[in-house]
Amino acid sequence: MSILITGGAGYLGSHCCVSFIERGYDVVVFDNLRNSNPEALRRIEAITGKMPKFEQGDVRDQAALETVLKRHDCDGVIHFAGLKAVGESSQDPLSYYDNNVIGTHRLLSAMSAVGTHRLIFSSSATVYGEPKSLPLTEEHSLNPVNPYGRTKLIVEDMLRDLAASNPAWRVGVLRYFNPVGAHSSGLLGEDPQGVPNNLMPFIAQVAVGRRKQLSVFGGDYPTRDGTGVRDYIHVVDLVEGHLRAYEKLSALGSSENCFSVNLGTGNGYSVLEMIRAFERGANQPIPFEIVARREGDVSEFYADTQKATEFLAWSAERDLDDMCSDTWNWVRKNPGGYKSASD
Ligand code: NAD
Ligand code: UFG
Secondary structure (H helix, E strand, C coil), rough: CCCEEECCCHHCCCCEEEEEEECEEEEEEEEECCCCCCCCHHHHHHHHHHEEEECCCCCCCCHHHHHHHCCCCCCCEEEECCCCCHHHHCHHHHHHHHHHHHHHHHEEEEEEHCCCEEEEEEEEEHHHHHCCCCCCCCCCEEEEEEEHHHHHHHHHHHHHHHHCCCCCEEEEEEHHHHECCCCCCCCCCCCCCCCCCCCHHHHHHHHHHCCCEEEECCEEEEEEEECECCCCCEEEHHHHHHHHHHHHHHHCCCCCCCEEEECCCCCCEEEHHHHHHHHHHHHCCEEECCCCCCCCCCCCCCCCCCHHHEEEEECCCCCCCHHHHHHHHHHHCCCCCHHHHHH
């Protein structure tokens, strides 16, 4: 019951550590701390009473991964480590191909070398590209429109090819919609470096006084109030989906040894609806201004959740108010993120 969580000190990975530790797994975190703070590991211990084992390293380092997989006798891997900023991926595509594609290739090579064949991979709804129909089912065409999304699709294809080549593999590809929220303790949450790219952390930093106002990117989309619509999912629901997916791997047959599933709620909320919900949760106004559209944004997307419900027996339980109140609780208790706690 030992599991390696790459990127386990990051936003999603740290919450995943909590769920797997609480389920009784021995968790080993492998992270180069490029976008995270070891304080998150101490917080995991504060919540669960157990510190995950920590191996600092880079997923592009195959030898280090082989050593760690063997040292801890890992049965499987949850692979979060990678870069995730859409805009940055257009400015610096080579770093994205390096960390996301080459990093995963090295990880798979290390797993092959030591005979560990169970993997859950963090993919993204961004692999679908511009939606041709809604809700997005797993059968929707895959046509990502930015380098970040293309790195996710390349890895997905690599995983499908690998699974087809060797029946020993058991692979789950999870396509996340928009993960938000924080652990209900307020000890773990999203701690972006610099100006947040994403909506929810930006709103949270406005609420806590770190930023003056939110820019709403576009008020003229063909949606119910003109602002972009997304399927926001609570991070704790998301990581519980990983537990289900990981445990499903052992039930797979050798001829169907790779699956892809959406992790979303199936509900779309507009930017203005998110602002109103956060104002309710934090009981204070969020100043905003509607500005031009952000390049590369689509107007609306949300998940078809039928496959997750039927195949994984999983569905999201937390609603928009939980997402906002947990984010507010986290940011109120940690207005400077993990940095101030670790200084
Ligand atoms: P994050 O940046 O908080 O966590 C990623 C972690 O990986 C960080 O701790 C970072 O230090 C580590 N890392 C990065 N490159 C590494 C490398 N080469 N070697 C070792 N460690 C490395 O991001 P997150 O939001 O937790 O996202 C985790 C995964 O989920 C990513 O693969 C991301 O693409 C995917 N994803 C995230 C979202 C989202 O909105 N958060 C949506 C869809 C998919
Ligand atoms: N938005 C604003 N102002 C901001 C930030 C965002 O109005 O300051 C709007 C966007 O225009 C969009 C919505 O809020 O309409 C959500 O934007 P996010 O940046 O939070 O999320 P995206 O849907 O653009 O993308 C996110 C991740 C991607 C991932 C995708 C699906 O950044 O990596 O969800 O999982 F692929």
